Amino acid sequence: MNTRDAAPNAPSTLHWAREGADAGSISLRDWLAHLAKTGRVATIDKPVALEHELAAIAKRLDGSRAAFFTRPGKHAMPVVSGFMAKRAWIAEALGIEEAGLLARFSAAVAAPLASKTVGREDAPCQQVVHMSGIDLHALLPIPTHSEHDNGPYITAGLVIARNPRTGVQNVSINRIQVHGRDRMAILLLPRHLYAFQRAAEEAGEALDVAVAIGVDPLTMLASQAITPIDCDELEIAGALHGAPLPVVRCMTNGVHVPASAEIVIEGRILPNVREPEGPFGEFPKYYSAKEAREVIEVTAVTHRRDPIFHTIVPAEMEHLLLGAIPREATLLAHLQRSHPSVKDVHLSVGGVCRYHLWVQFDKKREGEAKNVILCAFGAHYDIKQVVVVDTDVDVHDPAEIEWAIATRFQADRDLVVVAGAQGSPLDPSTTVGLPEDAPAHLQGVSAKMGLDATRPVAYPAHVFTRVRIPGQDTVDLDALIASDNGALDAYLACNHG
Structure with missing residues (x-):
């Protein structure tokens, strides 16, 4: 099939479009x-x-x-x-x-x-x-x-x-x-x-x-x-x-x-x-x-x-997301070609949807996460920081990423630093020490940092088992919670003092 003649999984019409529109x-x-x-x-x-x-x-x-x-x-x-x-x-x-x-x-x-x-x-x-x-x-x-x-x-x-x-x-x-x-x-x-x-x-x-x-x-x-x-x-x-x-x-x-x-x-x-x-x-x-x-x-x-x-409006969400989603799709495909166990990626808003990449990875062997980090650095020169986490961590939630770093990362063991690499010329931190008229070939030189925030493949007992309460994701709160606080008010009134 000629790839220019078909678009797999494409809707023939979009549900929000005007009626009858091509x-x-x-x-x-x-x-x-x-x-x-x-x-x-x-x-x-x-x-x-x-x-x-x-x-x-x-x-x-x-x-x-x-x-x-x-x-x-x-x-x-x-x-x-x-x-x-x-x-x-x-x-x-x-x-x-x-x-x-x-x-x-x-x-x-x-x-x-x-x-x-x-x-x-x-x-x-x-x-x-x-x-x-x-x-x-x-x-x-x-x-x-x-x-x-x-x-x-x-x-x-x-x-x-x-x-x-x-x-x-x-x-x-x-x-x-x-x-x-x-x-x-x-x-x-x-x-x-x-x-x-x-x-x-x-x-x-x-x-x-x-x-x-x-x-x-x-x-x-x-x-x-x-x-x-x-x-x-x-x-x-x-x-x-x-x-x-x-x-x-x-x-x-x-x-x-x-x-x-x-x-x-x-x-x-x-x-x-x-x-x-x-x-x-x-x-x-x-x-x-x-x-x-x-x-x-x-x-x-x-x-x-x-x-x-x-x-x-520059640097606001319309600007950032337009660049983020196509980059994420490209980065995910690039990483999965060498590391099929990569499940998801996210360019964080705090990293201006360009510089900080979070990678969800199903690790099977020790050392794999560092290979993923190095692969990500080679995928796009804008990438400045990579965090690799396990599949139980939501890469779209900054609090989850910070939790994984807090509990699964040690700097002397899990940190990867690459000095003197090409980075973004628009990153102002790369200009420190350069003259204002520095030639283009010197602009954007950056250090890259990778954090392996994955747990060990094997660990004793429940050391790295995440705390969960059975039923927390399935309980039907709407069916259980009263529409008003009448019972509480009555209880407090009867037992006041």
Whole structure:
């Protein structure tokens, strides 16, 4: 079977979608309508400043309700934030239980669906077209988020580009500072888009790109898949939807974008041009420095009639979870290839869903947990700390992890330290002792720490037997607890004094 022709375990329709909708055509608006019907959208209909105030309100609502701003700044275009701020919501968007998130995402990565190209008449994202006199600040309500951010940033744009050598597309989310009417500075980390840009630059050419803003939650999630180069994440989005994703060719270049997107900015990354970008409050909850970055020259802006602008508040749950779930799925698959007894993984919120990995492991032999730790370090350079626990420990519960470390770990026996390894360049602790202008090849050097918090395979008596009370998980409290405290009140009244 051609893996691009089927998506195993994919629902043919999603239960929350509008009646009669094709799976591949489900949009951001469908998801927002569902959240609104279930009381998970807070509408702010008073004027809100784009500088700091909008982000402050969205942050206060983070994880409880999405924020929908009808009057952001002086714009008539509304802004939405926080519609993917809980793991349970992301699972709900996929039409599955939360426990099945990683398996469902992995299945989509393994069996992508080729996208379906549609004409402009079937592409809502091209209902309105701006190709001259473009002023991004006037067209779009772009917020300034954190206190020391160097201006307004696009934080929820899917950056789509084609490999100049193969023509295969890549999708990523990059921070983009809008510092001119039609110019934007973009952060490129050493991944696929960076490779595309360097290949085009070496040939003396610009790299055509598009920035799609306001896409559905499944396409947002797919954009963060960790795959080899030349795997189009829009095809993974199709697999998550259970049908080919409708895409349309841009007006000024050959990039294909989600047809149901709210807004698309078309442009090109200029060769051998760098302009200042930053500082910016990043996912580790610190600011990255001001540096010279690549520049996008805007060639067109297209959008729906009455579009909705999506912004992600940096370092909050929508930001963290979008990166966490695809990484967890990739890490789990990587670990299980060498260690089939790995059962589950979790990137902790305290570790900004990037740096701290908790691994549930069914240990059969002493020493295995240390091998798992070393395997995890090699799986992704962001991983800074790994804790391996037994199958009786819930890796999604921080208190359980801390308990396992407290009672099953000894530093002189169970600690693994790897010095001088490549880590995240955005981790500020890696910059200690480096000059401000340190070259890129010296940035992000980190120490890695692994904790084997598993109990011994064999132990005497009940030394490592976990305390449990029979029936504690099955007792029916609702059937036993009275609806009021009348019996207690009567007893206290009769026996007072």
